[in-house]
Amino acid sequence: MAAVASRKKEFEDLGVEVFPISVDKQFVHKIWDEVELSKMVDSDKYPYTILSDPKGDIGRMYGVFDEDMGLDIRGRFIIDPDGVIQAIEILAPPVGRKVDEVIRQIKAFQYVRNAKGAEACPAGWEPGKKTLKPGPDLVGKVWEVWQVGD
Numbered sequence: 001m002a003a004v005a006s007r008k009k010e011f012e013d014l015g016v017e018v019f020p021i022s023v024d025k026q027f028v029h030k031i032w033d034e035v036e037l038s039k040m041v042d043s044d045k046y047p048y049t050i051l052s053d054p055k056g057d058i059g060r061m062y063g064v065f066d067e068d069m070g071l072d073i074r075g076r077f078i079i080d081p082d083g084v085i086q087a088i089e090i091l092a093p094p095v096g097r098k099v100d101e102v103i104r105q106i107k108a109f110q111y112v113r114n115a116k117g118a119e120a121c122p123a124g125w126e127p128g129k130k131t132l133k134p135g136p137d138l139v140g141k142v143w144e145v146w147q148v149g150d
Contacts (some may be wrong), residue, residue, distance in 0.1 A: 001050075002040040003099045008047045012107055021051045021058055023071045064090060079103060081148065 001020055004011070011018055022029065022100040029050040037046050053056070058073035059065030066073055076097060078087040086109050091097060111131070119131040132138060132145060 002037055005041045005047050007099050011024050018048045020048055021053050025054055040140055
């Protein structure tokens with residue numbers, strides 16, 4: 001969460017809203033912010049409101065609540081403006097996220113949305129790189145248009 005907080009301006013510039021959710025109560029969030037996060041991020045306060053889901057209701061809806069442990073497994077969901085989940089990443093606690101990849105994916109989903117489906121972003125796509133134009137003419141010819149690493 002500190003890595004996401006440190007990139008707040010980039011998420012804002014992309015028009016993205018970040019909603020962290022935890023089974024912890026707001027009092028635990030406050031202590032975590034003051035004791036832990038404040039030492040990792042240049043901020044007086046965590047820049048996002050952490051939503052409290054003490055019973056795991058939200059976690060259950062998204063399939064990340066672990067009933068035995070009574071907590072949400074670390075998950076990340078990219079949800080488009082229509083409320084459709086476009087990407088899901090579930091990580092075990094010992095492995096952290098790569099925020100650069102989250103931002104890359106958001107840019108790719110926004111690009112495809114703006115192209116109204118006329119273009120697709122291949123693996124590893126970055127803004128300014130080649131896209132694919134889905135359709136019958138592309139079938140069996142992706143290799144001609146796109147090279148791995150392009």
